[in-house]
Amino acid sequence: MRYSVTAGGKRLRSVLCLASADAVGGLRELAMPAACALELIHTYSLIHDDLPAMDDDTMRRGRPTLHVVSGEGIAILAGDGLLTEAFALLARAPQTTDAVMIARKLRVVGRIAAAAGPIGMVGGQAIDLHSSVSGPDGRDTFPLDTDSLRVMHAKKTGALIRVSAVAGAIMGGADDGTVEHIDAAAAELGLAFQIVDDILDVEGVSAHLGKTAGKDVAAGKPTYPALYGLESARRMAAECLERAESAFHAANLPESRLLQIGRWIVQRSN
Numbered sequence: 001m002r003y004s005v006t007a008g009g010k011r012l013r014s015v016l017c018l019a020s021a022d023a024v025g026g027l028r029e030l031a032m033p034a035a036c037a038l039e040l041i042h043t044y045s046l047i048h049d050d051l052p053a054m055d056d057d058t059m060r061r062g063r064p065t066l067h068v069v070s071g072e073g074i075a076i077l078a079g080d081g082l083l084t085e086a087f088a089l090l091a092r093a094p095q096t097t098d099a100v101m102i103a104r105k106l107r108v109v110g111r112i113a114a115a116a117g118p119i120g121m122v123g124g125q126a127i128d129l130h131s132s133v134s135g136p137d138g139r140d141t142f143p144l145d146t147d148s149l150r151v152m153h154a155k156k157t158g159a160l161i162r163v164s165a166v167a168g169a170i171m172g173g174a175d176d177g178t179v180e181h182i183d184a185a186a187a188e189l190g191l192a193f194q195i196v197d198d199i200l201d202v203e204g205v206s207a208h209l210g211k212t213a214g215k216d217v218a219a220g221k222p223t224y225p226a227l228y229g230l231e232s233a234r235r236m237a238a239e240c241l242e243r244a245e246s247a248f249h250a251a252n253l254p255e256s257r258l259l260q261i262g263r264w265i266v267q268r269s270n
């Protein structure tokens with residue numbers, strides 16, 4: 001667990017969570033347990049995604065993947081441990097007897113569980129696997145069209161990014177309307193992140209990415225550059241940022257770190 005969590009990574013989900021708490025005028029320390037729990041869940045998903053039964057990768061965060069170093073059994077257990085520990089952390093911190101804070105914590109637990117589980121990340125990963133791997137019964141794969149690709153990404157990577165901003169806003173004490181505007185904006189940032197990740201997979205160098213570049217193309221996976229071309233994919237990411245900006249305006253948060261993070265996500269592909 002420690003090997004993978006301390007390997008680095010951009011900490012995007014944690015930073016989004018803390019920036020969101022800041023943006024709504026909340027105390028950052030109240031959002032810190034959720035920020036850490038989100039990183040634990042994200043790291044678990046990467047460990048399991050890299051397993052031979054899934055994406056089968058040997059390099060992650062600039063290091064050999066966990067199953068290469070410690071074996072598949074330990075990699076599966078490390079992922080299970082990180083996921084479970086994330087919810088233990090959400091339950092125990094911040095420690096409080098205040099009814100308002102307990103209610104915030106419960107909402108955050110429910111939303112993170114939904115985002116990480118079968119209607120979110122796990123479901124998206126299942127769609128991805130089903131579309132790219134023949135089943136044990138030898139049945140053919142089904143290729144994703146552009147709409148299904150969007151839904152798959154919204155669940156697989158978008159849901160956790162989205163809930164990161166939402167969790168920070170809830171722990172920071174935002175009202176329901178603000179939380180929903182932040183949710184809408186973060187959905188756009190999640191899509192932009194995926195589009196940019198696809199662009200970097202085409203253009204990036206493994207040493208810079210910390211993972212194997214060019215894998216999606218080699219595997220014949222439908223990606224945004226493959227479906228729309230590089231320039232259109234870049235434009236689509238920029239349009240996501242514009243829509244996110246409108247949602248932040250609607251939330252009365254026109255200039256916050258959240259928007260700066262959005263700009264950073266999109267600029268990575270330029």
Ligand code: GRG
Nearest residue numbers: 009010011012045048049121122125156157197
């Ligand atoms: C195994 C249930 C289960 C889910 C796995 C997130 C995921 C689902 C798979 C990751 C596959 C992948 C490489 C998707 C592209 C976008 C993405 C999530 C990249 C990794 O996130 P970063 O770039 O990683 O934020 P760091 O290492 O910086 O934290």
